[in-house]
Amino acid sequence: MGFKIGLLGLGTVGTGTAKILLDPVQRHPLVKELELYRVGVKSLEKPRSLELPPEIVTTDLEAIVTDPAVDIVVEVIGGLEPARSLILKAIEHGKHVVTANKAAIARFGDEIFTAATKAGVYVLLEAAVGGGIPVIEPLKQSLCSNRINAVMGIVNGTTNYILTRMQNEGADFADVLADAQRLGYAEADPTADVDGLDAADKIAILASLAFGGRIKLSEVHCEGIRQISAADIAYAEKLGFVIKLIAIAKRDSQLSSELEQLQVRVHPTLVPKTHPLASVNDVYNAILIEGDPIGQVMFFGPGAGAGPTASAVVSDMLNIAAILKVERGNSKQANGTPLLDPLLACSHQHYCAIAPIAELSTRFYARFLTKDTPGVIGKLGTCFGNHEVSLESVVQTDVRGDVAEIVVVTHDVREGNFRQALAEIQAMDAIASIPSTLRAL
Amino acid sequence: MGFKIGLLGLGTVGTGTAKILLDPVQRHPLVKELELYRVGVKSLEKPRSLELPPEIVTTDLEAIVTDPAVDIVVEVIGGLEPARSLILKAIEHGKHVVTANKAAIARFGDEIFTAATKAGVYVLLEAAVGGGIPVIEPLKQSLCSNRINAVMGIVNGTTNYILTRMQNEGADFADVLADAQRLGYAEADPTADVDGLDAADKIAILASLAFGGRIKLSEVHCEGIRQISAADIAYAEKLGFVIKLIAIAKRDSQLSSELEQLQVRVHPTLVPKTHPLASVNDVYNAILIEGDPIGQVMFFGPGAGAGPTASAVVSDMLNIAAILKVERGNSKQANGTPLLDPLLACSHQHYCAIAPIAELSTRFYARFLTKDTPGVIGKLGTCFGNHEVSLESVVQTDVRGDVAEIVVVTHDVREGNFRQALAEIQAMDAIASIPSTLRAL
Numbered sequence: 001m002g003f004k005i006g007l008l009g010l011g012t013v014g015t016g017t018a019k020i021l022l023d024p025v026q027r028h029p030l031v032k033e034l035e036l037y038r039v040g041v042k043s044l045e046k047p048r049s050l051e052l053p054p055e056i057v058t059t060d061l062e063a064i065v066t067d068p069a070v071d072i073v074v075e076v077i078g079g080l081e082p083a084r085s086l087i088l089k090a091i092e093h094g095k096h097v098v099t100a101n102k103a104a105i106a107r108f109g110d111e112i113f114t115a116a117t118k119a120g121v122y123v124l125l126e127a128a129v130g131g132g133i134p135v136i137e138p139l140k141q142s143l144c145s146n147r148i149n150a151v152m153g154i155v156n157g158t159t160n161y162i163l164t165r166m167q168n169e170g171a172d173f174a175d176v177l178a179d180a181q182r183l184g185y186a187e188a189d190p191t192a193d194v195d196g197l198d199a200a201d202k203i204a205i206l207a208s209l210a211f212g213g214r215i216k217l218s219e220v221h222c223e224g225i226r227q228i229s230a231a232d233i234a235y236a237e238k239l240g241f242v243i244k245l246i247a248i249a250k251r252d253s254q255l256s257s258e259l260e261q262l263q264v265r266v267h268p269t270l271v272p273k274t275h276p277l278a279s280v281n282d283v284y285n286a287i288l289i290e291g292d293p294i295g296q297v298m299f300f301g302p303g304a305g306a307g308p309t310a311s312a313v314v315s316d317m318l319n320i321a322a323i324l325k326v327e328r329g330n331s332k333q334a335n336g337t338p339l340l341d342p343l344l345a346c347s348h349q350h351y352c353a354i355a356p357i358a359e360l361s362t363r364f365y366a367r368f369l370t371k372d373t374p375g376v377i378g379k380l381g382t383c384f385g386n387h388e389v390s391l392e393s394v395v396q397t398d399v400r401g402d403v404a405e406i407v408v409v410t411h412d413v414r415e416g417n418f419r420q421a422l423a424e425i426q427a428m429d430a431i432a433s434i435p436s437t438l439r440a441l
Numbered sequence: 442m443g444f445k446i447g448l449l450g451l452g453t454v455g456t457g458t459a460k461i462l463l464d465p466v467q468r469h470p471l472v473k474e475l476e477l478y479r480v481g482v483k484s485l486e487k488p489r490s491l492e493l494p495p496e497i498v499t500t501d502l503e504a505i506v507t508d509p510a511v512d513i514v515v516e517v518i519g520g521l522e523p524a525r526s527l528i529l530k531a532i533e534h535g536k537h538v539v540t541a542n543k544a545a546i547a548r549f550g551d552e553i554f555t556a557a558t559k560a561g562v563y564v565l566l567e568a569a570v571g572g573g574i575p576v577i578e579p580l581k582q583s584l585c586s587n588r589i590n591a592v593m594g595i596v597n598g599t600t601n602y603i604l605t606r607m608q609n610e611g612a613d614f615a616d617v618l619a620d621a622q623r624l625g626y627a628e629a630d631p632t633a634d635v636d637g638l639d640a641a642d643k644i645a646i647l648a649s650l651a652f653g654g655r656i657k658l659s660e661v662h663c664e665g666i667r668q669i670s671a672a673d674i675a676y677a678e679k680l681g682f683v684i685k686l687i688a689i690a691k692r693d694s695q696l697s698s699e700l701e702q703l704q705v706r707v708h709p710t711l712v713p714k715t716h717p718l719a720s721v722n723d724v725y726n727a728i729l730i731e732g733d734p735i736g737q738v739m740f741f742g743p744g745a746g747a748g749p750t751a752s753a754v755v756s757d758m759l760n761i762a763a764i765l766k767v768e769r770g771n772s773k774q775a776n777g778t779p780l781l782d783p784l785l786a787c788s789h790q791h792y793c794a795i796a797p798i799a800e801l802s803t804r805f806y807a808r809f810l811t812k813d814t815p816g817v818i819g820k821l822g823t824c825f826g827n828h829e830v831s832l833e834s835v836v837q838t839d840v841r842g843d844v845a846e847i848v849v850v851t852h853d854v855r856e857g858n859f860r861q862a863l864a865e866i867q868a869m870d871a872i873a874s875i876p877s878t879l880r881a882l
Contacts, residue, residue, distance in 0.1 A: 025588070027586060294573040301735070
């Protein structure tokens with residue numbers, strides 16, 4: 001009673017996945033029941049680090065997802081197409097699906113899960129967020145009794161590596177990025193990572209699971225780390241913060257539950273040094289979940305890499321196989337469609353309401369270059385006050401010639417108010433420029 | 442199609458559990474299908490913070506575990522008896538069981554799981570380790586593709602609170618313990634916590650899950666924190682360590698897989714400040730899991746308390762209910778016993794071999810009080826060398842009159858060799874006493 005696996009893709013993750021299946025010793029006994037039945041690749045000629053029986057390898061990926069013998073299709077080719085079409089066709093043919101593809105799920109999750117619910121199959125995606133760190137399954141299963149209030153984390157290893165090096169070396173973004181690209185920690189086109197798009201995909205997926213509704217990716221507010229300077233990191237350090245790219249999804253507590261909206265956003269953030277996420281460095285990822293009644297729990301580990309990602313992919317396969325064993329032990333329902341495990345399946349269909357970023361209430365950090373006119377701090381303070389922006393600290397430093405640098409940190413304020421104040425301040429004669437504004441936890 | 446819950450115990454955890462069931466809004470929809478059907482208490486007269494319909498509350502716990510209508514029995518009375526007998530009777534009557542009882546599972550897990558396998562029911566115990574922190578289910582499900590090499594963690598909040606305060610305040614054990622008792626962080630009889638017995642129960646459970654075999658609790662090496670002094674914490678600090686009570690289960694890498702043995706142990710440990718467990722303070726718990734291919738992942742959160750523990754208890758109920766929905770959607774097997782989900786069930790029956798502590802290979806810290814004879818460091822070094830104990834650092838400090846204090850940290854050495862060297866050193870004329878020896882990560 002084995003389970004036939006159709007593996008789409010034999011890159012780093014696909015190879016890592018196949019290696020686990022071919023080496024079941026000391027793993028859960030169920031691994032032995034997963035049969036690597038078909039492997040779909042782009043080219044049969046490419047040299048591989050893994051030897052597979054040639055008869056199971058094919059370039060015809062569509063033949064795998066339509067093969068009646070295949071039980072579980074594993075999609076690790078990445079990208080939007082043909083991944084989306086292959087996943088949908090696999091579902092249409094009654095296959096369960098395991099995928100590591102955050103980009104496809106964040107964009108096409110609605111049609112994929114609608115199709116899966118209709119077909120009575122599972123689509124599992126632990127590897128899509130946090131590499132091998134268990135976070136999707138804990139949200140679905142171990143924490144399912146909780147009312148989740150917030151999910152936040154460091155979910156992109158490349159930007160965390162860059163920010164950690166900037167912090168440790170006092171270096172500027174462009175220099176560290178170039179070095180990270182040379183070392184293979186950042187891609188030649190770093191857009192998806194450094195502009196926060198990858199993190200946005202991941203927080204959209206986490207928000208959907210945490211709050212039991214669909215998320216429109218276009219409504220996720222997203223800012224990257226290109227504008228972070230060595231100066232900002234140094235000021236943050238002095239004020240007791242580190243700067244991290246944080247992805248956040250939380251219930252907007254200002255609104256009643258009737259009209260509940262979510263905040264879902266990705267941006268560089270000043271994190272207090274005492275916060276559990278502050279000490280997550282280098283390529284590591286961590287996800288913090290706040291729920292009632294659990295309080296705060298955090299999951300920490302390697303957020304990428306062949307091994308960790310393959311760990312999640314194969315674990316998902318095993319979870320499907322385990323449920324199928326329960327099901328197959330019994331006979332099918334009259335209508336032929338098996339009931340899905342309501343914790344593992346994703347059956348929510350409504351879209352969550354996302355609050356506009358102007359409604360956000362948060363602390364801000366801002367840095368101003370001023371012509372050192374006496375009274376400029378007074379003018380700043382008055383203008384902020386007029387817009388109900390109260391200041392937690394104001395630091396004036398580095399007077400050079402007639403230019404001074406002023407850094408302010410606000411209390412929790414409405415983002416819209418802060419932006420209005422900022423627009424007025426920008427127009428002041430005494431203000432030379434506003435090199436940076438950042439949100440703080 | 443609801444699920445009838447028989448709750449045994451209405452203390453803090455029982456009350457927290459009932460509160461979740463009575464307040465399902467914004468939780469997983471499946472919570473609404475859990476019906477609080479019977480609640481067993483010791484006394485009907487005791488005032489409660491929770492109002493329950495009087496007809497569901499009873500002092501007849503046995504009537505609950507034998508009631509044909511009950512689907513899931515939740516044991517949160519704690520202690521060994523009558524908890525063990527009630528769990529066994531519930532299983533015998535075909536009930537699934539959820540328990541938070543680490544003491545009963547660590548001692549009677551073999552008979553409980555043998556009975557559960559025979560009866561075809563689940564016994565889930567997420568709350569038994571780490572309070573609400575998901576760790577049991579991630580080990581069973583999210584990490585099931587891995588070959589687990591080590592599980593280690595801070596799994597007792599009371600001792601972590603005491604050690605954190607000793608560290609921060611430079612205070613001695615007895616003073617902090619007394620204050621912790623006054624504040625309710627330590628019990629009047631603190632034995633189970635400060636002598637490491639509670640942590641031993643928990644690591645026995647984790648080891649059993651991680652390595653797929655049963656663990657004899659009597660073979661778990663266990664040392665508590667009573668002998669830790671402010672002086673040791675201060676020396677550890679200088680050498681770059683913090684002292685934590687660490688529970689460890691790992692494969693013994695010195696042996697071939699044919700004769701594989703495990704190390705399972707609890708003891709105060711010097712943890713390098715850069716280690717992820719070093720910054721886990723106060724009553725927080727954290728569990729670090731090392732596996733192939735995942736590498737290291739860590740789970741962090743509140744290790745106790747009504748809310749977190751109830752979160753785990755209700756999540757376990759929901760996981761059982763979810764599987765039952767899949768099962769009930771189909772008809773029973775011919776023989777009447779449903780097949781169990783092989784990831785959620787615990788079906789291993791062999792006992793793991795545990796290596797004797799003398800075979801352990803680890804780093805050691807030792808503090809010696811010496812009569813300040815010239816050449817005493819040479820004598821120590823020679824004696825250690827004769828027993829193949831190589832030293833990483835030797836620090837001589839605090840010469841007061843004719844007494845000096847010497848602290849050594851060794852490289853990884855065999856514990857048996859270290860103890861032999863220590864016995865010889867103890868007999869030296871130049872050595873006044875050896876106030877402490879501790880293992881280091």
